[in-house]
Amino acid sequence: MQDGVVLTTLDEFLNWGRKNSLWPMTFGLACCAIEMMATGAAKYDLERFGCGAFMATPRRADLMIVAGTVTLKMATRVKVLYEQMAEPKYVISMGSCANKGGPYWQYGYHVLKGVDEVVPVDVYVPGCPPRPEALIEGVMTLQKKIANERLLRNKWVKHA
Amino acid sequence: MHKELSDLINRNVTGANAVAYLTADAKKFDSSITVETSHIYKVVEFLKTNKTTSFNSLHCISGVDYTDYMEVCYMLTNYDPSAVRNLTLKVRVTDRVNAAIDSVVGQFVSADFLEREVYDMFGIKFNNHPDMRRILCPDDWEGFPLRKDYVAQKDYNGMTVYPDNKMNMEDREFIVRQNMIKKAQAEKAQ
Numbered sequence: 001m002q003d004g005v006v007l008t009t010l011d012e013f014l015n016w017g018r019k020n021s022l023w024p025m026t027f028g029l030a031c032c033a034i035e036m037m038a039t040g041a042a043k044y045d046l047e048r049f050g051c052g053a054f055m056a057t058p059r060r061a062d063l064m065i066v067a068g069t070v071t072l073k074m075a076t077r078v079k080v081l082y083e084q085m086a087e088p089k090y091v092i093s094m095g096s097c098a099n100k101g102g103p104y105w106q107y108g109y110h111v112l113k114g115v116d117e118v119v120p121v122d123v124y125v126p127g128c129p130p131r132p133e134a135l136i137e138g139v140m141t142l143q144k145k146i147a148n149e150r151l152l153r154n155k156w157v158k159h160a
Numbered sequence: 161m162h163k164e165l166s167d168l169i170n171r172n173v174t175g176a177n178a179v180a181y182l183t184a185d186a187k188k189f190d191s192s193i194t195v196e197t198s199h200i201y202k203v204v205e206f207l208k209t210n211k212t213t214s215f216n217s218l219h220c221i222s223g224v225d226y227t228d229y230m231e232v233c234y235m236l237t238n239y240d241p242s243a244v245r246n247l248t249l250k251v252r253v254t255d256r257v258n259a260a261i262d263s264v265v266g267q268f269v270s271a272d273f274l275e276r277e278v279y280d281m282f283g284i285k286f287n288n289h290p291d292m293r294r295i296l297c298p299d300d301w302e303g304f305p306l307r308k309d310y311v312a313q314k315d316y317n318g319m320t321v322y323p324d325n326k327m328n329m330e331d332r333e334f335i336v337r338q339n340m341i342k343k344a345q346a347e348k349a350q
Contacts, residue, residue: 072316073298109305109312113326117319
């Protein structure tokens with residue numbers, strides 16, 4: 001076993017490493033952030049998916065979990081934080097507010113109607129707020145998405 | 161209590177013109193005292209420093225827009241255990257364009273943020289305030305959101321506030337139709 005040989009494609013090997021070390025950014029906006037913290041804590045333990053290392057700076061993070069209401073004041077900051085993250089980078093939109101404005105969709109003069117207006121979103125997690133299980137499923141969905149990526153053919157690797 | 165307080169204010173602050181508004185149930189704290197707009201600082205100063213009233217805490221300032229005038233309400237409390245009492249003090253602002261009243265930061269430091277919020281939401285400026293700018297909305301925000309005649313911005317910094325593809329127009333039309341039906345029924349009943 002110690003001298004064994006594992007045969008795989010380079011893409012799959014890289015994706016396997018990347019999907020099991022998704023580092024999210026420490027970034028909570030509203031009540032969804034409380035559920036995100038619960039997901040990261042002992043009971044639900046996001047670290048099981050390699051996703052528990054919440055980074056305190058966008059430059060070290062791969063994943064931005066937009067947890068909560070994105071107001072117009074905050075939207076500009078969200079965009080700046082997303083642009084500061086190093087590629088490849090992913091965004092999970094967590095909760096109804098970040099998905100589509102939530103309860104503010106009709107009369108919320110100050111709320112952005114969905115964070116996908118300013119940053120590209122990979123996975124939407126519905127709920128108000130979503131249970132930790134739902135966020136974990138969102139992370140697992142993103143992991144599946146990463147596993148199917150062809151990183152070496154991607155534009156940012158090609159032109160690097 | 162409000163009747164006596166308004167008499168006390170009138171006796172001690174000249175020109176305050178305090179009028180007590182009393183509700184049937186005094187325990188519900190809905191009673192209030194309306195004073196002259198230009199004398200709010202003097203009235204608050206009197207209510208704080210006077211030994212018989214000695215209100216030592218200002219825990220809320222809120223604004224109300226009644227379309228023909230605006231009102232600023234000050235919630236004063238006395239934490240003295242022997243005589244706990246609350247007082248709602250109101251002033252009216254009739255000028256909507258250059259709305260301005262005196263700040264009470266000189267008496268209560270807690271008024272700083274509260275007055276900034278009233279300015280942010282209703283556009284009432286507070287004279288002699290140390291830092292009179294918006295507190296919740298961004299600095300480049302247009303209009304004052306809690307005014308009844310406020311119209312939401314269409315765009316803000318290149319972002320559309322109500323994107324057409326995100327609005328569920330069927331739901332919106334449903335609500336509009338329901339309102340029309342209600343209105344027609346009300347007219348029929350008359």
